[in-house]
Amino acid sequence: MSTRQATKYIFTRVKNAKFRYIPRRFHAFKPTPILLEKKEPQTPSILGLIDKPFTQLPKRKSFRFITGASAKPKSTDLPIIPRPVDPYISIQVGEDAFFQRYDSMGVADGVGGWADVKGNSFIIDGANPALYSLKLMHYAGQELEKYDDFSGEIDLTLPDYNSVSPKDILKKSYELVNSDAKKENIVGSTTEDELRIANIGDCAVMVIRGGEPIFRSEEQQHSFNFPFQLGTVSRDSPNDTQTFTVKIQEGDIVVLGSDGLFDNVFDEEIVDIIATHTHSNIQISDPQLMADALLQKARAVAEDNRYATSPFQNRAIQEGFYYQGGKVDDMTVLVGIIRYL
Template sequence: MAIPILRAAMISHPQSQPIIHSISAILETSKRRNTVVFSSSSSSELNPVIRSEVSFSVGTCLIPHPKKVDRGGEDAFFVSNYNGGVIAVADGVSGWAEEDVDPSLFPREFMANASDFVGDDEVNYDPQILIRKAHAATSSTGSATVIIAMLEKNGTLKIANVGDCGLRVIRNGRVIFSTSPQEHYFDCPFQLSSERVGQTYLDAAVSNVELIEGDTIVMGSDGLFDNVFDHEIIQTFVIYKDVAETAKALANLASSHAKDSKFDSPYSLEARSRGFDAPLWKKILGMKLTGGKLDDITVIVGQVVSS
């Protein structure tokens, strides 16, 4: 994420079993199926209704920026099977490299802290409070955009998002919910930081979505959503049924689009809508600003299952 660092001069325990990733390989996938317990309720003694609890079956994939493969990129994420399941992504701000600071340190420590606090009594399964506690515990210099989603066993998905990482909920072949990016201006999203100037958990966009068995969610850093349209995400789900394969396919698609200078990506469309365009000589030749955006790409796919 090559975006400015927010400074004063600019616009303004562990009961979980987490998977925390600071990836050094080009591609890495994982798949976890959670153990859940049956619960039952009855509308009347004569007409009992058996209702199963739900959880996530999760697949993940991370592809670092081509120039950051040796360092594993600057994204970090974790997956936990606590309660119905917890998934989270943090995207480090690469502008810190200009200050001789490793941009990957802050998001990695933040995700490690968040995973530690998942079962904390004070968090009480609230992603916004989890962001607060993880942020307060992170001592590394840097900043990151962050999204955390926590699934209750009754099907309620709680989401807290600061910046431009994103999440989509897909049901019956269409997107029924999507997060909106938060930004100060184009290419400068809200970010949690080690600096006093920056956003806090109070700035998080908070949402609750009621999920049902068979729903699928896609969470990712902006490396995914800057390069892949929602209709392409849906088409990928038609082709791949396994969550790990789907996550890998989406990450590969985003990587392919990011390297294609002729692809009219979500990022280039947004840039043109904000007044950015190709140089005049290219416009004279009938050319326009196109292309994907090279970046770290993190994808988490979660399917709602009952057991």
């Protein structure tokens, strides 16, 4: 399937830039009920008198993401309208990039300082961390696409879908995009009752259940403001990736973001904002409203260098630096609500 064709079912645009993945059908992922045939004994047996016909086996429940995305590059005052652009299935946000599917989400944060590096790059006159992160997320989404079986034919060369590791997806993506620049990355995917997470760098993911955080990843830093990074001149590699497995339930809310979110908004504020936009009936809660509200809060803090306090400010002070307010950066926020297929 070509990339152009692939974009037709990865994202669907609806009014007010609310994006949701609308799968055509879940042939490869929704377990098919199996009927076991009763076999008659070859010789008469007393067991034959009490044998009961086998009934249909119960279906196993699987999960999906209902997602919302909100993002703003630091170079503009306006949020972007997320849409993939051929030939990529990922979406660019300044030097950030992300992808979202019904079963997974990913964020990559391009390291802006490498934009001034000469000689090692996608382009001749300088490094291009934005393109690096865009390609990394593109390949991550593309690798996951291989498990989408809309034709009815299963690729037996692929590992079992339920055992796929986001770390392996990241490794493969890294191999495919191994060019010049650096970035951080998180990939999360959900199947059955597990959320599988792979993280390297200072992006972060939080899982909220019933208004309380049940999981929060930790940023990977070599030192203050020097996160683990992937790139052709980095000593870090996908082998440094942190991996986590979180048991999930329907109604759990997953917040995934670049450091533009988590450097400006405290964890407890994220939980409160999500709670404010969570309907008592989780089935009609809108993840796009949640993502928009988180982005709005991050922007307000980043643009206030007089009165605002931020997680980045607190860390800077702990390291002995004077710093006031938030941190201006590219901001990418993804919110996924877990629901049954």
